[in-house]
Amino acid sequence: MRKKIVVIVAIVIVSIFVLVDLFMEDLWESNENLLKEEVLSIEESVENINFNELTPFEWDVAYAFDPYTTNDTIYETVGYKWDKIRETINEGMNQIVFLKDGKVVCYLYGYPENNGYGIYFTQENRTEISSASVINSKDDLVFQVVRSNNVIYLENKVRKK
Numbered sequence: 001m002r003k004k005i006v007v008i009v010a011i012v013i014v015s016i017f018v019l020v021d022l023f024m025e026d027l028w029e030s031n032e033n034l035l036k037e038e039v040l041s042i043e044e045s046v047e048n049i050n051f052n053e054l055t056p057f058e059w060d061v062a063y064a065f066d067p068y069t070t071n072d073t074i075y076e077t078v079g080y081k082w083d084k085i086r087e088t089i090n091e092g093m094n095q096i097v098f099l100k101d102g103k104v105v106c107y108l109y110g111y112p113e114n115n116g117y118g119i120y121f122t123q124e125n126r127t128e129i130s131s132a133s134v135i136n137s138k139d140d141l142v143f144q145v146v147r148s149n150n151v152i153y154l155e156n157k158v159r160k161k
Contacts, residue, residue, distance in 0.1 A: 026084070031057040031098070031106035039117040039152055042145055051141035051154070059098040059105055060137050064121045067091050069131040077132055078104065085109075094118050117152040119143075 034056040042049060063077055067088045075081045078097050082104055088095045090111075096119055098106035112118025121133040135141060135156065143154040 028098075028104050028107040029084075032108055035106060035108070036115065036117060039119075039154065042152060044147075046145050048142050048144055049154070051135075051143045051156070052137055054143075054154075055098075055106075057098070057100075057105055059100045062096055062098045062121075062135050062137075064119070064133045064135075065095040065097070066131045067093055067095075069095065073131055094120075112151050112153060113149070116150075117154070119154045121156050 035054075038054050038056050042054075063074075065074055065077075065088070067090060069087065071085055071087055074085060074095075074097065078099060079102055085107070086095075086109060088109075093111055094108050094115070096106075096108040097104055098108075108115070108119065121135055141156060143156045146153040146155060
Protein backbone atom coordinates (compact mmCIF):
# COMPACT_ATOMS: atom_id res chain seq x y z
CA MET A 1 0.00 0.00 0.00
CA ARG A 2 2.81 2.38 0.87
CA LYS A 3 4.56 1.77 -2.45
CA LYS A 4 1.34 2.49 -4.27
CA ILE A 5 1.03 5.88 -2.54
CA VAL A 6 4.66 6.73 -3.36
CA VAL A 7 4.11 5.84 -7.02
CA ILE A 8 0.93 7.92 -7.20
CA VAL A 9 2.66 10.92 -5.57
CA ALA A 10 5.59 10.57 -7.99
CA ILE A 11 3.24 10.46 -10.99
CA VAL A 12 1.39 13.54 -9.75
CA ILE A 13 4.66 15.46 -9.25
CA VAL A 14 5.97 14.52 -12.70
CA SER A 15 2.61 15.45 -14.25
CA ILE A 16 2.70 18.86 -12.59
CA PHE A 17 6.20 19.53 -13.97
CA VAL A 18 5.13 18.48 -17.47
CA LEU A 19 2.03 20.69 -17.38
CA VAL A 20 3.95 23.69 -16.05
CA ASP A 21 6.55 23.23 -18.80
CA LEU A 22 3.84 23.04 -21.47
CA PHE A 23 2.13 26.25 -20.37
CA MET A 24 5.18 28.23 -19.38
CA GLU A 25 6.34 30.74 -21.96
CA ASP A 26 10.00 30.56 -22.89
CA LEU A 27 12.27 33.46 -21.97
CA TRP A 28 12.80 34.44 -25.60
CA GLU A 29 9.04 34.50 -26.22
CA SER A 30 8.41 36.62 -23.14
CA ASN A 31 11.13 39.05 -24.17
CA GLU A 32 9.78 39.24 -27.72
CA ASN A 33 6.38 40.19 -26.30
CA LEU A 34 8.01 42.85 -24.12
CA LEU A 35 9.97 44.18 -27.10
CA LYS A 36 6.81 44.31 -29.18
CA GLU A 37 5.04 46.33 -26.48
CA GLU A 38 7.95 48.77 -26.35
CA VAL A 39 8.14 49.22 -30.12
CA LEU A 40 4.39 49.62 -30.54
CA SER A 41 4.35 52.26 -27.80
CA ILE A 42 6.82 54.55 -29.60
CA GLU A 43 5.16 57.93 -29.90
CA GLU A 44 4.16 59.23 -33.35
CA SER A 45 6.56 62.18 -33.14
CA VAL A 46 9.65 59.99 -32.59
CA GLU A 47 11.86 59.77 -35.69
CA ASN A 48 14.98 58.16 -34.18
CA ILE A 49 15.41 55.97 -31.13
CA ASN A 50 18.26 54.46 -29.15
CA PHE A 51 17.74 50.74 -29.55
CA ASN A 52 19.52 49.90 -26.29
CA GLU A 53 17.06 52.06 -24.37
CA LEU A 54 14.14 50.43 -26.19
CA THR A 55 14.98 46.79 -25.48
CA PRO A 56 13.40 45.71 -22.16
CA PHE A 57 15.93 42.91 -21.60
CA GLU A 58 19.69 42.56 -21.45
CA TRP A 59 21.50 41.39 -24.57
CA ASP A 60 24.99 41.69 -25.99
CA VAL A 61 24.71 40.61 -29.64
CA ALA A 62 21.87 40.24 -32.13
CA TYR A 63 21.82 38.45 -35.47
CA ALA A 64 19.38 39.27 -38.26
CA PHE A 65 19.20 36.33 -40.64
CA ASP A 66 18.45 36.65 -44.33
CA PRO A 67 15.40 34.91 -45.79
CA TYR A 68 15.84 31.20 -46.47
CA THR A 69 18.73 30.83 -43.99
CA THR A 70 18.75 27.22 -42.88
CA ASN A 71 18.20 26.20 -39.28
CA ASP A 72 21.65 24.59 -39.25
CA THR A 73 23.29 27.88 -40.28
CA ILE A 74 21.39 29.71 -37.55
CA TYR A 75 22.35 27.11 -34.95
CA GLU A 76 25.99 27.28 -36.07
CA THR A 77 25.96 31.09 -35.88
CA VAL A 78 24.41 31.36 -32.41
CA GLY A 79 26.37 28.42 -31.05
CA TYR A 80 23.71 25.91 -30.10
CA LYS A 81 20.34 24.39 -31.01
CA TRP A 82 17.09 25.36 -29.37
CA ASP A 83 13.50 24.49 -30.18
CA LYS A 84 10.88 26.54 -31.96
CA ILE A 85 13.21 27.96 -34.57
CA ARG A 86 11.86 28.14 -38.10
CA GLU A 87 13.31 29.03 -41.47
CA THR A 88 11.95 32.16 -43.08
CA ILE A 89 9.97 31.25 -46.14
CA ASN A 90 9.76 34.57 -47.93
CA GLU A 91 11.43 37.93 -48.48
CA GLY A 92 10.57 40.63 -45.98
CA MET A 93 10.30 38.33 -42.97
CA ASN A 94 12.21 39.07 -39.78
CA GLN A 95 14.33 36.43 -38.11
CA ILE A 96 16.38 38.02 -35.34
CA VAL A 97 18.10 36.26 -32.47
CA PHE A 98 19.28 38.25 -29.44
CA LEU A 99 21.92 36.64 -27.23
CA LYS A 100 23.17 37.41 -23.73
CA ASP A 101 26.29 35.59 -22.60
CA GLY A 102 25.87 33.12 -25.47
CA LYS A 103 22.24 32.21 -24.68
CA VAL A 104 19.13 33.16 -26.65
CA VAL A 105 17.14 35.79 -24.74
CA CYS A 106 14.81 37.00 -27.52
CA TYR A 107 13.68 35.54 -30.83
CA LEU A 108 11.77 37.63 -33.34
CA TYR A 109 10.23 35.80 -36.28
CA GLY A 110 7.63 36.62 -38.89
CA TYR A 111 6.24 39.26 -41.18
CA PRO A 112 6.29 42.82 -39.84
CA GLU A 113 2.72 43.20 -41.12
CA ASN A 114 1.62 40.37 -38.81
CA ASN A 115 3.80 41.37 -35.84
CA GLY A 116 3.02 45.09 -36.08
CA TYR A 117 6.72 45.92 -36.31
CA GLY A 118 9.94 44.99 -38.07
CA ILE A 119 13.61 45.50 -37.29
CA TYR A 120 16.29 45.80 -39.98
CA PHE A 121 20.08 46.05 -39.71
CA THR A 122 22.06 47.57 -42.57
CA GLN A 123 24.34 45.54 -44.80
CA GLU A 124 27.47 47.28 -43.47
CA ASN A 125 27.21 45.09 -40.36
CA ARG A 126 27.65 41.82 -42.23
CA THR A 127 29.44 39.06 -40.42
CA GLU A 128 31.74 36.50 -41.98
CA ILE A 129 28.57 34.44 -42.26
CA SER A 130 27.04 35.64 -45.50
CA SER A 131 23.47 35.06 -44.36
CA ALA A 132 23.49 37.22 -41.20
CA SER A 133 23.96 40.82 -40.12
CA VAL A 134 25.04 41.50 -36.54
CA ILE A 135 24.83 44.33 -34.05
CA ASN A 136 26.44 44.61 -30.64
CA SER A 137 24.79 46.25 -27.66
CA LYS A 138 27.99 48.22 -27.06
CA ASP A 139 27.52 50.01 -30.39
CA ASP A 140 25.79 53.36 -30.61
CA LEU A 141 22.53 51.99 -31.97
CA VAL A 142 20.38 54.75 -33.34
CA PHE A 143 17.46 53.38 -35.31
CA GLN A 144 15.22 55.38 -37.58
CA VAL A 145 11.50 54.91 -36.86
CA VAL A 146 9.51 54.51 -40.07
CA ARG A 147 5.75 54.05 -40.08
CA SER A 148 3.91 52.52 -43.01
CA ASN A 149 0.46 50.91 -43.22
CA ASN A 150 0.11 50.68 -39.41
CA VAL A 151 3.49 48.94 -39.09
CA ILE A 152 6.50 50.37 -37.27
CA TYR A 153 9.85 49.66 -38.88
CA LEU A 154 13.13 50.23 -37.07
CA GLU A 155 16.11 50.69 -39.38
CA ASN A 156 19.57 51.17 -37.97
CA LYS A 157 22.21 53.82 -38.40
CA VAL A 158 25.07 52.04 -36.66
CA ARG A 159 28.09 54.03 -35.56
CA LYS A 160 30.91 52.09 -33.93
CA LYS A 161 32.33 53.54 -30.72
